Amino acid sequence: MSEFKALSTETVSPQYQDLDTWDTPHLVQVLVEDQLGAVEAVRRAIGPIAQAADRASQRLRQGGRLIYAGAGTSGRLGFLDSAELPPTFSWPSERSLVCIAGGERAIRQAVEGAEDDLEAGRRDFLAHRPTAQDVVIALAASGTTPYPQGVLLAAGEVGALRIGIANNPDTPVLRLSEVAIALETGPEVISGSTRLKAGTAQKIALNALSSAIMVRLGKVYGNLMVDLQATNxxxxxxxxxxxxxxxxxxxxxxxxxxxxxxxxxxxxxxxxxxxxxxxxxxxxxxxxxxxxxxxxx
CATH class of the missing domain: 1.10.8.1080 (Helicase, Ruva Protein; domain 3)
Known part of the structure; x- marks a missing residue:
């Protein structure tokens, strides 16, 4: 438990200790305005996000795949980013994969304890038969989640590019990554609810990262989405x-x-x-x- 005491995303903020007594307009205002911290956190990480985009596009030009990895909210955000690449950029669906703790069932409902299984992360990743051309994007708000750590360890063994995104600095997910993207969002309005600004920061970072990769791969002309799939x-x-x-x-x-x-x-x-x-x-x-x-x- 001591490792969690040092995580800013798990800190109880005294600023919001009377949250449940506030009137609804004030409550909503605070919840919305706190999200601005997500934008600032991503702004501070522009450098490593750009580095990740350049290094990932190099691997993908050689036929590699994007493989997202995470648990809970982070895993679902990875799944969402993965799912949006084929229709938006005609990125082949077989080159946009996801390892999520608990499997596909966890996309719709929580699978308790799945995130603590490091070996499951390793096993799920290796099931995709990864190569050195692949790119792993591992996400964890805490930065300490075992499941994505297992994915990163296995990725290192095969030489895949390892990109880590976490909301606490100097944590295992970042230390196991070649490109570490720290999104320091701090305590949440609702203590520990990292689906709030920590999750928002991850979504912004993923939007920027995957979009920049697709631009570098020629999926955009000017600012026109010229590789979309016109399906409706x-x-x-x-x-x-x-x-x-x-x-x-x-x-x-x-x-x-x-x-x-x-x-x-x-x-x-x-x-x-x-x-x-x-x-x-x-x-x-x-x-x-x-x-x-x-x-x-």
Whole structure:
């Protein structure tokens, strides 16, 4: 128990000791305003987040996979980030994996005690048959959770890149990582409830990290999400707007070109800008690893 006494995320703040007596507007105001601490914590970690993005993109260009690891709230945040990459950036789902303590059941409900099983973390990670090209993103608010430590230990054995995100500095999850991202958010309004600003800070950091990785991998042209999967009415309309923004084409021309390209925005942009048919546009893109800016040069 002594290890938890030193964790700022577990500290009981006297500032909020009468929380349950406050009127609801004041209670909500405090809960909302305390979230600003999450933004500041991530701002202080911009350097290591950028380093993680650069190092991860290098591995992923060689065919590696992103493997998120965590327990409880941290594990679910990793799952969410992983799940959003395929539709947003056409990142292959088989290259976006998750190790969560307690397995998939833990995404919907707590699996008590699962986070304390270091060997389960090691076992779950090794089940993915990892290689040195893979990238592990391990998350733990406390930084002491055994499950992600097990994942990191196994990742080190195979030479995978280890990125650790925790809300307490100099903790095992960070020490086991090659790139340590400390998000020092301090005590929570509700003591120990790290689903509050600690979780918010992790979500912001994950948003920034995975988005930066995808930009570095050519999944974005300018600030346009050109590698999305247009799988519903909203996204079909977005694909048209993106194509128009990138080419200056009319709505009719953009729609027609997208239909001819199988609703692949990158292909449609190259077709319109270079006057190519779908096959030729895809060939140009394949030679530059799908980077639209390079394809247009």
């Amino acid at each position: 009415t909203k996204l079909l309309a977005r694909a048209v707007r993106l194509t128009i923004a990138a080419t200056g084409a009319s709505e009719e021309a953009a729609k027609a070109t997208l239909e001819a390209s199988g609703w692949q925005v990158k292909t449609a942009i190259v077709m319109l800008r270079k006057g190519l048919n779908p096959e030729a546009a895809r060939e140009v893109l394949s030679r530059v690893d799908g980077d639209v800016r390079q394809a247009l040069r």
